[in-house]
Amino acid sequence: MSKMIIGIMSDSHDNLDAIERALAVFRDSNTDMVIHLGDIISPFALAKILEFPAKIFIVLGNNDGDIYQLRELAHKAGAYIRPHMYITTISNKKFxxxxxxxxxxxxxxxxxxxxxxNRFDVILYGHTHRVDTRVIGRTLIINPGEVCGYLSNRKTVVTLDTETMSYRVIDL
Structure with a gap:
């Protein structure tokens, strides 16, 4: 599949209302894949994310607790869960x-x-709770900000079209 819409989220910190709003945005955007860039925190929050009917990729963050349960839930749901940094190919692009x-x-x-x-087409990261979208060299950098809204009072996600490499920052 060369064209794909990716829903990118990070730092949801157990805020179920905000997670539900993020998933609603992804549904409305016809998202093919959801990538969560860490700090989901608890298994109950991951369970909500795993209800989304798409391929789900999770990178663990520094605040994620009960990593064993998070991994078990992800595995049972067929989702991918990886340590703090992971290299993969999506739509023939190196992420x-x-x-x-x-x-x-x-x-x-x-x-x-x-x-x-210049080894990557796209770098997706979280942790800072700040939206960051820019290009360095040939690499598109995206930090979707925070889903939870706890540090910035702004709840955001990003959608990325892998064919056009266009993205949208969406306030929840």
Whole structure:
């Protein structure tokens, strides 16, 4: 499949109302795949995400608890769950999926250094709770911000069309 609509979310921090709103946006956008970039937190929040009828990819974050239960739930649902950083190919494009590490500045330094390598078409990351969409070299960088709205008072997700590489930041 070359064209795909990806729903990108991060840092939902157990906010079920916001998770439901994010999934409604993804439904309305005809999303083919959901990528969560970490800090789901609890198994009950992951269970809500796993109800979405699409391929689901999860990268664990620094605040995710009960990783054993999260992995069990994901496995039973046929979802992919990976450690804090993962490389994959989607629609013939090389993606780096990561949560983030250290403070905001350290995470940005890591993302920018990797982007400058020009080894990836797309870098998706979370952790900072801030929307970040830009291109460095040939690499599209997207941080969807936070679903939970706890740090920025802004709840956001991003949809990405892998054919046109166009994206939309959507407030929940």
């Amino acid at each position: 780096l999926l990561m949560h983030g590490m250290g403070n905001i500045e350290q995470t940005l330094q890591i993302v920018e250094s990797i982007a400058n390598s």
